Amino acid sequence: xxxxxxxxxxxxxxxxxxxxxxxxxxxxxxxxxxxxxxxxxxxxxxxxxxxxxxxxxxxxxxxxxxxxxxxxxxxxxxxxxxxxxxxxxxxxxxxxxxxxxxxxxxxxxxxxxxxxxxxxxxxxxxxxxxxxxxxxxxxxxxxxxxxxxxxxxxxxxxxxxxxxxxxxxxxxxxxxxxxxxxxxxxxxxxxxxxxxxxxxxxxxxxxxxxxxxxxxxxxxxxxxxxxxxxxxxxxxxxxxxxxxxxxxxxxxxxxxxxxxxxxxxxxxxxxxxxxxxxxxxxxxxxx
Amino acid sequence: xxxxxxxxxxxxxxxxxxxxxxxxxxxxxxxxxxxxxxxxxxxxxxxxxxxxxxxxxxxxxxxxxxxxxxxxxxxxxxxxxxxxxxxxxxxxxxxxxxxxxxxxxxxxxxxxxxxxxxxxxxxxxxxxxxxxxxxxxxxxxxxxxxxxxxxxxxxxxxxxxxxxxxxxxxxxxxxxxxxxxxxxxxxxxxxxxxxxxxxxxxxxxxxxxxxxxxxxxxxxxxxxxxxxxxxxxxxxxxxxxxxxxxxxxxxxxxxxxxxxxxxxxxxxxxxxxxxxxxxxxxxxxxxxxxxxxxxxxxxxx
Numbered sequence: 001x002x003x004x005x006x007x008x009x010x011x012x013x014x015x016x017x018x019x020x021x022x023x024x025x026x027x028x029x030x031x032x033x034x035x036x037x038x039x040x041x042x043x044x045x046x047x048x049x050x051x052x053x054x055x056x057x058x059x060x061x062x063x064x065x066x067x068x069x070x071x072x073x074x075x076x077x078x079x080x081x082x083x084x085x086x087x088x089x090x091x092x093x094x095x096x097x098x099x100x101x102x103x104x105x106x107x108x109x110x111x112x113x114x115x116x117x118x119x120x121x122x123x124x125x126x127x128x129x130x131x132x133x134x135x136x137x138x139x140x141x142x143x144x145x146x147x148x149x150x151x152x153x154x155x156x157x158x159x160x161x162x163x164x165x166x167x168x169x170x171x172x173x174x175x176x177x178x179x180x181x182x183x184x185x186x187x188x189x190x191x192x193x194x195x196x197x198x199x200x201x202x203x204x205x206x207x208x209x210x211x212x213x214x215x216x217x218x219x220x221x222x223x224x225x226x227x228x229x230x231x232x233x234x235x236x237x238x239x240x241x242x243x244x245x246x247x248x249x250x251x252x253x254x255x256x257x258x259x260x261x262x263x264x265x266x267x268x269x270x271x272x273x274x275x276x277x278x279x280x281x282x283x284x285x286x287x
Numbered sequence: 288x289x290x291x292x293x294x295x296x297x298x299x300x301x302x303x304x305x306x307x308x309x310x311x312x313x314x315x316x317x318x319x320x321x322x323x324x325x326x327x328x329x330x331x332x333x334x335x336x337x338x339x340x341x342x343x344x345x346x347x348x349x350x351x352x353x354x355x356x357x358x359x360x361x362x363x364x365x366x367x368x369x370x371x372x373x374x375x376x377x378x379x380x381x382x383x384x385x386x387x388x389x390x391x392x393x394x395x396x397x398x399x400x401x402x403x404x405x406x407x408x409x410x411x412x413x414x415x416x417x418x419x420x421x422x423x424x425x426x427x428x429x430x431x432x433x434x435x436x437x438x439x440x441x442x443x444x445x446x447x448x449x450x451x452x453x454x455x456x457x458x459x460x461x462x463x464x465x466x467x468x469x470x471x472x473x474x475x476x477x478x479x480x481x482x483x484x485x486x487x488x489x490x491x492x493x494x495x496x497x498x499x500x501x502x503x504x505x506x507x508x509x510x511x512x513x514x515x516x517x518x519x520x521x522x523x524x525x526x527x528x529x530x531x532x533x534x535x536x537x538x539x540x541x542x543x544x545x546x547x548x549x550x551x552x553x554x555x556x557x558x559x560x561x562x563x564x565x566x567x568x569x570x571x572x573x574x575x576x577x578x579x580x581x582x583x584x585x586x587x588x
Contacts, residue, residue, distance in 0.1 A: 074346075075346035075347055075350055078346075079350065167368075169368070180449065181368055185449070186364055186368070186449045186450075186451065187364075187448070187449040187450075187451040187452035188361055188364070188365070188451055189451075190357055190361070190451040190452045190454070190455045191357045191358055191360065191361030191362075191451045191454070191455070192361075193357075193455075194350070194353050194354040194357045194358065194455060195354065195358065197350065197354075198345070198346060198350060198351065198354045198391070201346055202345060202346065202391065202394070202395070203398075205344060205345075205346060205395075206344060206345070206394055206395045206397075206398030206399060207398040207399070207401075207402050208399075208402060209399060209402025209403050209405075210402065210403070210404075210405040210406075211401065211402045211403065211404040211405050212402045216398070216401065217398075220394055220398060223390075223394060224391075224394070227387055227390055227391075230383075230387075231358050231361070231362065231383060231384075231387060234362050234365065234383055235361050235362055235364075235365040236365075237365050237366065237368075237369055238364070238365035238366075238368035238369055239365075260390070260394075263394060263397070264397065266401075267397040267398065267400075267401040267410065268410075270401040270402070270404060271397075271400065271401040271404055271409065271410040272403070272404035272405075272406075272407050272408060272409050272410075273409035273410070274409065274410050274412065275409045275410065275411050275412065276411070276412045276413050277411075277412075277413040278409070278411065279504060280337050280338060280339055280498060280499075280504055281337050281407065281409065282337065283335055283337055283406075283407045
């Protein structure tokens with residue numbers, strides 16, 4: 001069995017983070033439904049916020065999983081999270097046929113079942129023998145599916161399958177429905193997949209080391225999430241009205257700027273020294 | 288016939304773009320110390336060797352380039368969907384992707400270096416200011432050429448995949464080509480150039496990377512200067528050949544046997560390259576042989 005190494009002391013309890021992440025992300029995804037209720041598109045940005053909250057929680061799951069000596073496995077954990085999450089997310093969007101309100105909850109349930117199966121296979125069948133494996137892979141699958149669902153809701157303003165496969169192209173000023181111009185048909189999901197997969201693995205991958213601290217890693221998670229939101233908001237130009245895009249873009253830029261400056265402050269706090277154009281300090285290595 | 292000639296022309300153009308992309312990608316990753324040489328940059332302070340080398344630990348190069356190219360392609364696709372000019376859309380997409388790349392690079396350097404405080408590795412802000420922009424410039428060349436190549440494949444050759452999907456596929460291929468071909472020049476030679484060639488990397492030398500230059504201290508920009516001569520062009524040729532052979536076999540052999548002609552041509556190309564690789568490997572083993580100690584070498588010489 002692998003030995004656990006504590007990544008960082010202190011910080012919030014993981015179960016509390018799970019609660020905040022799960023409920024926060026679900027509430028924000030449901031808020032995107034205001035678009036349908038009020039026949040507008042300006043609430044699309046709540047999808048991005050849902051994804052960021054999920055990423056914030058997922059970063060701690062990756063940290064828990066990778067404290068068992070999975071150094072180079074950190075990026076892979078991000079890939080499996082989003083890779084399995086996209087299956088659950090696409091399945092859940094089909095539930096909109098019954099009721100659109102079923103989609104976010106259905107997404108979580110399907111992802112949890114799928115993740116538990118994948119985690120069980122990695123832990124018991126492939127014999128990786130990491131005690132938290134099954135639980136953390138299940139959590140990461142839920143995080144991955146919520147991230148995909150959140151960013152998809154942000155780019156399209158909706159999360160029902162029917163709307164995701166219909167887009168509109170204008171030919172000589174006439175609007176015609178077209179599969180190729182839709183979120184799924186245009187494969188915007190491929191970009192969202194990579195935005196989520198790199199954002200979920202980056203914070204712990206970037207901050208790992210003996211002086212890793214909880215608040216800096218989590219601030220990096222928020223920063224990566226808001227940065228992905230900027231990209232998603234630009235892509236939503238193809239699907240949403242201009243005011244909705246401008247609102248999404250402004251919110252993403254402001255939150256990203258805040259999180260980036262906070263991250264630099266925290267790095268300055270944790271760094272051994274903060275030097276500008278200074279020579280190498282020799283501490284004992286040979287010259 | 289005319290259609291085939293047009294197809295071969297586009298293949299050549301796409302191959303040329305891919306060659307530029309591969310060269311820029313490898314130089315970018317060597318300046319930023321991404322990919323497998325990064326482990327030694329990360330290890331050095333722990334062994335007592337404080338250095339001034341950039342530490343861009345975003346992830347492996349293939350997933351990272353998967354993101355940069357897919358993001359550029361996604362944004363270009365969205366802008367073209369609202370009737371933007373294609374060239375402008377590709378440029379704006381690449382610019383946004385490179386902005387994201389630059390931000391990821393800085394957070395990776397700050398995060399890794401701040402977490403090494405225990406080993407007294409300081410954060411050098413001037414590195415962040417001078418090197419990040421250079422990696423961003425190289426990344427722009429790599430991302431823009433790859434997205435343009437994807438656009439050509441779709442628009443001129445009629446490939447059925449949408450642009451973002453092509454972006455993710457060729458972005459990962461680009462990262463893999465640069466990581467596999469170019470990085471050994473930087474990781475095995477440049478970082479350990481004070482050890483004799485062919486000695487391999489003894490465990491005792493782990494982390495003892497070259498930290499001082501001919502004059503003063505080694506900057507990551509010097510690594511770009513070194514690898515752009517050999518590693519960059521080698522990666523460019525690698526990625527260019529991948530793209531050219533891939534398109535060329537499809538265009539030329541697809542009409543045969545209901546599309547199976549292209550599949551068979553692909554298999555033949557792989558077998559031919561396997562034979563060449565095997566020949567190069569055995570030739571290198573015979574010529575350079577196993578590692579011998581200095582005295583034996585002198586005796587034989």
